[in-house]
Amino acid sequence: MKVSIIGGTGDQGLGLALRFAMSGEDVIIGSRDIKKAENAVDVIKNMLGKEEIDNLTPMTNPDAAAVGDIVVLTVPLQAQMVTLKSIKDEVEGKIFVDATVPLETCLGGKPTRYVDLWEGSAVERSAEFLKDQNVKVVSAFNNISAASLTNIPEDVQCDCLISGDDPEAKKAVMELAEKIPGVKSIDCGALENARIVEKITAMLINLNIRNKVKLAGIRITGL
């Protein structure tokens, strides 16, 4: 299973690439700029204290999208649409995971506030844009902080809330998420439920700021 991280040089993408590479997945780090992707691979090698990692490859975003079985988008909201346009033709028929969160920072505002999107959520915006590509769109990884992903060797103390309308694609992403030590996947039902999940990120950032920490996360109890 090849996992491509589009925007893999940002904090969240780099953290996911790190954890998936550690779990033995074939990971492709995508970036607009191949040099940035190569640099991200070097950063991860450095974090792991390894000279070589044979399951981690740098590519441009379109090349990364073309080779991935699961394509994960991890960009700020203001870069979501331009990035989608650059990979649209490459994701036909694939599992596409959107981790975008609609934070007010996209408008020069606060990371503790969300913005309302016409489609309801950032992932539904992707789904609308890709609706003619036969893409199986899944929402995941929104609430897991970059800081906890890069906080190796500690487990991640956060559940992964996953929404999507294609049961098989959702199952594949739930299995992928649980390759991160400490993460439990929670099936949140239809894609539209990401409207709630994406907003939780703003609350967790708020709790991080209020408590001067970086690892705030959530667990679902009682299931």
Place this chain on the structure above:
Amino acid sequence: MKVSIIGGTGDQGLGLALRFAMSGEDVIIGSRDIKKAENAVDVIKNMLGKEEIDNLTPMTNPDAAAVGDIVVLTVPLQAQMVTLKSIKDEVEGKIFVDATVPLETCLGGKPTRYVDLWEGSAVERSAEFLKDQNVKVVSAFNNISAASLTNIPEDVQCDCLISGDDPEAKKAVMELAEKIPGVKSIDCGALENARIVEKITAMLINLNIRNKVKLAGIRITGL
């Protein structure tokens, strides 16, 4: 400290009254109809297997609001405004806690969906309505299910996410919430952050339905 539960005969209000009475607080159950409030007291006596509970009193909503130090509103969204009108003159200067959640059920829709309110959240709607009453408005208890509150003698496996603009009032409500065994209070900052917290309830109801359980809750990790 007298705690008045306005709409205390509904599931959520009755559950809170039960837990607060068990913890030794002076609790007043308010209802539009005094007979319904008396009946709720009998239900709680029955749950506890006691003939008498000397710290649990039935009253009409306005009388309950008048005697409470902390007044907690637990009604469906469609009853929020009419109930507020009935107690507006009684809550002057008090701590007012709103546990209302803006579920789509208020429109004959699904409990797994929220509706957007003009003020941003149900509790901000209350704050706007009560703005001339010098009321200290706090958002709390939205995410703690009635089923877990009435599931005695088990602890409640859910954190209480609390938002408010008056630090002293928020502190008092955080202390009150932690009288429920198992509950940890989380300070979520300003009242406006209830816009996220209230929506989480719809997600937890969704998880309950999907998993055929009743006790889904959330815990915050990493603080």
